[in-house]
Amino acid sequence: MATTIDHLRVDHRITVLRDFVDANGTMMRAGDSGVLTKIEWDQLRMEIILEIKRDSGKVKLVFELAAKTGPRNGRMRDYFEMGEDVTPPRVSPAFHDQSKRQMIVPHSEKKPAPINKTAWARAAQSTDGPDRLEAVEKEMLAAFDHIGVAASIAEMYANRMRAFQRAGNETRAIAAFKLAVDWMDNYASYATSGGEGAALSFERDQFRKALALEFGYDPTDAGRPPESYCQLP
Numbered sequence: 001m002a003t004t005i006d007h008l009r010v011d012h013r014i015t016v017l018r019d020f021v022d023a024n025g026t027m028m029r030a031g032d033s034g035v036l037t038k039i040e041w042d043q044l045r046m047e048i049i050l051e052i053k054r055d056s057g058k059v060k061l062v063f064e065l066a067a068k069t070g071p072r073n074g075r076m077r078d079y080f081e082m083g084e085d086v087t088p089p090r091v092s093p094a095f096h097d098q099s100k101r102q103m104i105v106p107h108s109e110k111k112p113a114p115i116n117k118t119a120w121a122r123a124a125q126s127t128d129g130p131d132r133l134e135a136v137e138k139e140m141l142a143a144f145d146h147i148g149v150a151a152s153i154a155e156m157y158a159n160r161m162r163a164f165q166r167a168g169n170e171t172r173a174i175a176a177f178k179l180a181v182d183w184m185d186n187y188a189s190y191a192t193s194g195g196e197g198a199a200l201s202f203e204r205d206q207f208r209k210a211l212a213l214e215f216g217y218d219p220t221d222a223g224r225p226p227e228s229y230c231q232l233p
Contacts, residue, residue: 004148004155005048006076010036013083014052020070020079022061023047034059035086041065041143048073074146103170104216124159127167131175133160147190151203154183158211165215174219181208181220 008014015033022028034054041048046065051058063071071079123129123136136156140149157180164173188204191197212218 004151005039005050005073005144006146006148007082008036008039008050008076008080008148009082009085009151010039011087012036012085015081015083016079017081018079022071023064023067024060024062026059026061028059028061033083036082073144101217103173104165104214105168106166124156125163126160127163127169127172131172132179147187147200150183150187150190151207154180154187154207156180157183161211161215173215177211177215177219180211184208 012035013033014036016028016030019027019029032054034052036050037053037058038049038051048063048065050061050063052061061071065073123133133156137153140153140156143149144152157176161173161176161180164170164176184204184207188197188200191200208218208220
């Protein structure tokens, strides 16, 4: 999960529901579909950016944050239907035994994701600062007035967990794991109906399950203290 806008999530198949033209003049027709590979917010230009991978190639869509018509913050559901999750697995269960409660430390030769230069992305990929980044949380909550921001904050902490894993710092990786899970709990609690609550709770549970698989075990479960680190082949 990277940045989220309304119901949209990366690595999900989406279908255009209504014709529209983006800020750069790109035309999308009802029925166009593909896999959403990127969601970004350009803080300098105040624009939302979506990248969609279609059979004919990738298309980059740009929407002004202050737009009053067309696809925009709070109205993406009117223009896009989200379908199946096609997220590739990050870690194979065969690589570790979760019952041993060992944190996975990726090999040093495995390069981390390129550093995103936006302030929030840098905070997510950094091992500096306190465990909880309250100032960053407040900025993100103020910038996006929809429930998806809670999932974006959860993913920020998930990325910090990965940074601490690479550094071999299990104590701080656990703290980041727990903050990620807490924010996904907040995300699920924002549901306004029973059906939405069930959907968001399922998404929360899948997020936690995938994060535990990536971490090596679930630090929020009661159990024996961690024994030692292990290395991915």
